[in-house]
Amino acid sequence: MAENAVARRGVSISLACRAFGVSEACYRYSPLLSDENEQIADLLVGLTEARKTWGFGLCFLHLRNVKGHPWNHKRVYRIYCELELNLRIKPRKRLKRDKPDALAVPEAPNVTWSMDFMADRLGDGRAFRLLNVLDDFNREGLGIEVDFSLPAESENGSAKVCHGSGGIVLLRAE
Numbered sequence: 339m340a341e342n343a344v345a346r347r348g349v350s351i352s353l354a355c356r357a358f359g360v361s362e363a364c365y366r367y368s369p370l371l372s373d374e375n376e377q378i379a380d381l382l383v384g385l386t387e388a389r390k391t392w393g394f395g396l397c398f399l400h401l402r403n404v405k406g407h408p409w410n411h412k413r414v415y416r417i418y419c420e421l422e423l424n425l426r427i428k429p430r431k432r433l434k435r436d437k438p439d440a441l442a443v444p445e446a447p448n449v450t451w452s453m454d455f456m457a458d459r460l461g462d463g464r465a466f467r468l469l470n471v472l473d474d475f476n477r478e479g480l481g482i483e484v485d486f487s488l489p490a491e492s493e494n495g496s497a498k499v500c501h502g503s504g505g506i507v508l509l510r511a512e
Contacts, residue, residue: 340355340357340358341365343358351365375413375417378401378414378417379417381405382397382418382423385401386423393425394415394418394423394424398411398414398418441474443474443475444474444475445475446475447473447478448475449474449508450508450509451471451474451480451508451509452472452510453471453472453509454472455468455469455470455490456468456470465486466484466485466488467484467485467486468483468484469483469484474510
């Protein structure tokens with residue numbers, strides 16, 4: 339706007355800059371390196387087309403160390419971003435886990451039982467564990483063993499206690 343006022347109205351540069359709130363240094367500034375910027379852009383486009391997996395870092399190092407250009411990284415990066423050459427950040431590949439098979443529903447009681455440990459804390463902070471034994475057919479609780487110290491070996495003892503209610507075919511421990 340200050341340039342238009344100076345060119346069309348014949349106003350002095352200092353008056354036009356004061357009127358529009360622009361410093362005289364900004365009025366007189368003209369970028370000197372646009373030809374070099376075009377050269378940098380052409381080299382970057384050529385590099386990224388030739389080597390699609392190269393990001394900014396490898397492109398800049400190639401221009402600096404192999405080609406011998408003295409441009410600094412901030413200038414090259416600005417042009418690299420203006421050209422929208424940024425590589426997509428690839429997300430990490432996740433391991434695909436197999437889905438477990440659906441649990442078979444038993445046809446009669448005392449065919450399949452499930453055993454599982456649970457843990458909780460009392461109000462005073464002491465921890466306790468529970469071993470639950472369930473019948474999968476009717477979800478009946480066949481036995482619960484509760485103790486402050488319940489090791490994994492107690493599964494065998496609980497199974498023997500519950501075994502008196504009938505002969506089981508399958509015992510599932512989770």
